[in-house]
Amino acid sequence: MRYDSITEAIGNTPLVRIDPAVHGLAHIDLYAKLEMMNPFGSVKDRAAWNMAGPHLAAAARDGSQVVELSSGNTAKALAVIAGMHGLGFKSVTNRMRVPEIKDLLLLLGAEIEELPGQSECLDPTATDDPLTLFHRKLSEPGSAYLHTDQYFNQRNVEAHRTGTGPEIVKDLGGRAPDWFVACVGTAGSSTGVAQALRGHDPQVRVVGLVAEKSDFIPGIRSIDEAHEVGLFDPGTYDTVEAVAADDAIEGMLTLNRRCGILAGPTSGAAYFGAVRRLREADAALTERQSAVFIVCDRVESYLSYVRRRRPDLFGAPQRSAGPADLSEAEIRKAPAVGVADAQAWLATGRPLVVDLRSPYAFAALHIDGSVNIVDEVFGELLRGGLPFSRSRPVLLACPVGEKSARYAALLGRMGHPDVRSLAGGIIAWRDAGAPLVRD
């Protein structure tokens, strides 16, 4: 397989059969269309290339910037395509809630503009929502933008009608599947594939999946939001069903762990929604049927999304000697010293003063002569043993004397003979009028 440009690698993605032992359907062969295997990582590569491709030469001549309202994969593909052709790319969105994608886009050179949140004090006479303002800016005379307009652009649908859909038919030996299941984002892939499949066999049943209204699944709209999409036509789908975020993650885990398909939560929603719908049909079947769902993108970009909802999946093993292991009684018994006594001790006993706050706060104001070891780093240091000599007394300081008490107790347990916590912390120190310096 030799290509002259990475964009030639878009499309012709594998169709992989899901092991019946995993999905448990007796009469239905379930296939995953692995759109995650596209070169920029998602199903959106097709639409982005099909929408932008024909205009790139003109855009390069006019010095236009490629602009799209996208929170993720379309932006990713367009950023790469724009960059390859010497163009800038800007994404405007109010849906970008996945930090890894945001960082990746910045890495790819995209400019991101986030729309502001809703006003707390509504002004019902206000006529300009930020999106309207954005569209007005795009249509200003003399503006140099290539707006791919994925929610309304028929070339988004076309990419799938002429690409994704026919590929599925070819890989199924010239037959359309009995079922096609897809999540609804821009509605481009579901609409385009449905058109292609129905062209082969009008009996294909198309299941559209949306997110539960109160849930957020990246790349999927809720049913209300779907109505805002110009490409969305309820007539395309035999049924439109909702999937909850927790179920999407469960589906994703099944694909990841049992099928070896490292797909993200959107694909998990497609798998979960497909199996839920097909299980019902399967019970009534006697002959064999086939079903296809779309695997839109890869899991790597969604780790923080999954971590927020399922911290249990990331449970790190307990480690020893952490400040969290101390009992409240131990912490209470930790030696502490008030501001006046601490000042006297500093003058006579020469304790090492360790300030546990962040470097920014330390740089701003600190006790003269102290060293700064941020609490998290200090905790890590202690796992390896005492970081200073037993012969040197230590005064620990934090904002209010809470963290320092914890670490003083821990150091005591580790065998240090003279560690004390500054009672009331740097705040008490300041309030007592004791000197703080910045140097």
Added chain:
Amino acid sequence: MGGQPLYLEPRLGPRLRSLLTAADVLHGLTGALGSPLNVVVPDQIAENLGEFRAVYAAHHLAGQVFLAHKANRSHALLRRLAGTDAGVDVASLGELQHALGAGFTPDRIVATGPKNPEFLWLAARTGVTVGVDSRAELDQLAALVRPHALPPATVLLRLSGFEASGVRVLSRPSRFGTPVRELAALLDAVEGHAGAVELAGVAYHLDTTSVAEKATALEGCLAALEECRRRGLRPRAVDIGGGYGVDYLADGGQWDRYTSELTAAALGTRPPLAWGGHGYGLRNDSGTLRGALGLYPGHRPVAGARYLGELLARPAATAGGRSLATLLLEHLYDLYTEPGRALLDQCGLTLAKVLEVREPGGEAPLMVRLALTAGDMALEQHGVLMDPVLVPGDGGDAALGGAAPRTTDAAGTTGAASAPPATGDPVAVHLFGSLCLESDMVTRRTVFLPRRPAPGDLLAFANTAGYAMDFHATGAQLQPLARTAAVWQEAGGWRWCLDDQYWPTTPSKGLK
């Protein structure tokens, strides 16, 4: 109207719930004081303050919670708050006088908003902290100090136009605050006015429900304060304003259902949900939904003190993942907050008497005329959709909880002789005010009541103390303005007095 009734039940705390079931108390009050009537619950504001204080305590943060006075002008609420350790944020000369008169000492007051010379003078004279909106206002304040022999004025510099790193967050244009890129010139001015003004810190107030935007602003303030310290100034506080929101509705499912139906109505796939097909900002553009829903997010589980907690727990983008609260604490800054709506959550309700129930005929909703104007109860102006609670005139129980089983209402009413008997079935109504203006609708939405109202019944609009009670009330039409009564629980019942008669010593428990 076809289909199931669409309820939007108000979220009721124990105090409002108890008050709404005391129908005799409410009818006694409107009997004595007329309709419309505002009822405030001063003890609730102290409890709400406690929730904010708990968030401060959880992060070991010192500082002050200032009530945004403009959200409600009640004497009782302000005086009750004066009896706690809270502060008040005043935005006019009158509010400042009111706060001082209610017992707030100057160290517990901040003056914000656009200011005239009299307001600035009294603020500087009494020594309240002044939130300075612009360079010009700083100069104006400094110019007052020496000729009038005032003490140095304590100032917070209100900043705006914060930039996020990496991602540009578009912001709604605001007329308030000094753009942060002009900070250097502003600090030059502060230094130039040394002796006349003293810097307490910096402030922002963003009109947004987005935690991310507020976090960006708070980080921007920390950077600005570092610049102050670098210049040798001694700032102590960050004032992060308000906008923490209120969760108005009891049931998120009802809200989801309602807004979905509103979408369907805008697309024409179901009958309209509001008078004249009003779509609350949504419209049908050849089958595609356009526009934006101009409604307050009625169901907001993360609101008030919880919202503040979420903001403070957020990791700062620029400081290695430490939370904003930790950064504030480590930098030794006090936190100032100015909640208005959130501090007044569950602090009051507005009562209106049903005057007339008209049957337009056919399937059309009943037209219910109330003894109030839309300005007296302005939930609609703030985009808050919430059902009123029906308090029957015959002394029966309030019809709480629209969708809950209703067992006490089957007998109908006997109190209102001229009206047809009220039935136990849900009814759709349109609520009109007492002005003969087509625009004077108490709510444009078709409201579902658990049973037919009758003249003499009361409709109670819950949770109106934050902005919705008297913020829009006007005497222009010579209609009676709502009076305000303060109520409190004592010896198992409700006691009341006129709003201006209430002091923290008023309840007998306060005198013991």
